[in-house]
Amino acid sequence: MAVNLTPQYLEAEAEYKRAQSAEERLECLKRMWTLVPKHKASEKLQAELKTKLSAAREEVEKERKSPKKGGVSHKIPKQGAGQIVLVGGPNGGKSRLLTRLTRATPEVAPYPFTTREPHAGMMDWEDVRVQLVDTPPITADYLEGYLSSMVRAADAVLLVVDLGDDDGPLAAEAAIERLAQVKTHLVGEPPAESDDPTLHHAKTLLVANKLDLPDAAERLELVRELFGSRYPIQALDAESGNGLEALRTAIYNLLDVIRVYSKRPGKPPDMTSPFTCKSGSNVLQFAETVHRDFAETLKSARIWGTGVFDGQTVTRDHVLHDKDVVELHVG
Ligand SMILES: Nc1nc2c(ncn2[C@@H]2O[C@H](COP(=O)(O)OP(=O)(O)OP(=O)(O)O)[C@@H](O)[C@H]2O)c(=O)[nH]1
Numbered sequence: 001m002a003v004n005l006t007p008q009y010l011e012a013e014a015e016y017k018r019a020q021s022a023e024e025r026l027e028c029l030k031r032m033w034t035l036v037p038k039h040k041a042s043e044k045l046q047a048e049l050k051t052k053l054s055a056a057r058e059e060v061e062k063e064r065k066s067p068k069k070g071g072v073s074h075k076i077p078k079q080g081a082g083q084i085v086l087v088g089g090p091n092g093g094k095s096r097l098l099t100r101l102t103r104a105t106p107e108v109a110p111y112p113f114t115t116r117e118p119h120a121g122m123m124d125w126e127d128v129r130v131q132l133v134d135t136p137p138i139t140a141d142y143l144e145g146y147l148s149s150m151v152r153a154a155d156a157v158l159l160v161v162d163l164g165d166d167d168g169p170l171a172a173e174a175a176i177e178r179l180a181q182v183k184t185h186l187v188g189e190p191p192a193e194s195d196d197p198t199l200h201h202a203k204t205l206l207v208a209n210k211l212d213l214p215d216a217a218e219r220l221e222l223v224r225e226l227f228g229s230r231y232p233i234q235a236l237d238a239e240s241g242n243g244l245e246a247l248r249t250a251i252y253n254l255l256d257v258i259r260v261y262s263k264r265p266g267k268p269p270d271m272t273s274p275f276t277c278k279s280g281s282n283v284l285q286f287a288e289t290v291h292r293d294f295a296e297t298l299k300s301a302r303i304w305g306t307g308v309f310d311g312q313t314v315t316r317d318h319v320l321h322d323k324d325v326v327e328l329h330v331g
């Protein structure tokens with residue numbers, strides 16, 4: 001018998017998978033509980049939810065009773081159009097890339113295991129900003145406990161591969177496998193649906209770095225053979241910046257968003273800072289991005305942009321395009 005879960009339930013479940021604290025997990029589970037259809041076909045799911053709920057409650061209680069002394073949260077609040085995490089084996093140039101793409105200044109050094117803590121920076125791309133997070137290296141037997149939840153919470157991943165070292169491709173494979181052991185799978189294109197809610201697929205771009213070093217071109221060929229069917233690949237040399245601009249665009253494109261500019265009635269549009277929405281978003285979804293309450297109070301909208309005449313009045317389900325200007329009329 002099919003359980004027929006509602007989109008609201010699936011959304012709560014997706015949020016549960018991204019949750020980074022016991023408290024957040026508990027909140028999501030509570031929502032899932034209220035949203036799960038209560039009938040015979042969903043009995044098994046209901047039982048599972050009950051078990052998860054009681055475990056999450058215990059976890060929250062435990063944390064409340066013994067707050068971590070001096071414990072550091074590794075959760076990095078999202079900023080800009082999206083959050084992208086840089087991962088990979090040691091010494092591949094993750095931190096160097098962050099210094100080239102943003103104004104952040106993590107330590108860069110010619111030896112492995114330099115980075116000990118995550119480090120965030122904002123990358124400019126045209127008129128949008130994307131948040132990049134540099135992280136400690138991953139090897140077959142070294143993975144910071146928080147890293148998989150950080151990957152799960154991010155919008156996409158850059159897997160940095162060292163073309164300056166014969167072990168580069170192997171080190172990348174080791175990082176992929178280590179993350180897969182904690183059910184975090186780096187994939188080129190996440191599947192539309194997954195049967196196992198505990199498993200996470202993270203959209204990943206492979207960044208082959210240090211293209212300037214001797215034998216790097218041959219190693220890039222090997223990387224293409226080993227990984228080309230799994231991930232899109234961008235090769236560059238972060239040290240000199242060769243290939244950096246193409247990488248910026250590829251990073252922005254990973255987010256799969258469109259820019260929408262808002263306009264107040266009778267005023268010129270604000271073309272300085274666009275809102276970003278998932279590609280394929282409609283007017284209603286844009287309104288929700290601008291303001292939570294707008295979705296309910298939205299009366300009508302006018303649009304300037306693709307496939308419409310200037311100032312055309314459209315319905316809430318009108319699908320938006322990159323660079324559309326939207327005037328929301330709320331009551
Ligand atoms: N020749 C060359 N060297 C590079 C390039 N990118 C980074 N490097 C050098 O490689 C070394 C390692 O760079 P990092 O950015 O510290 O590497 P990482 O991946 O952050 O290393 P961990 O923090 O140990 O994981 C440094 O000496 C960088 O200057 C590149 O494109 N070409």
Ligand SMILES: [Mg+2]
Nearest residue numbers: 094095114115
């Ligand atoms: Mg580093």
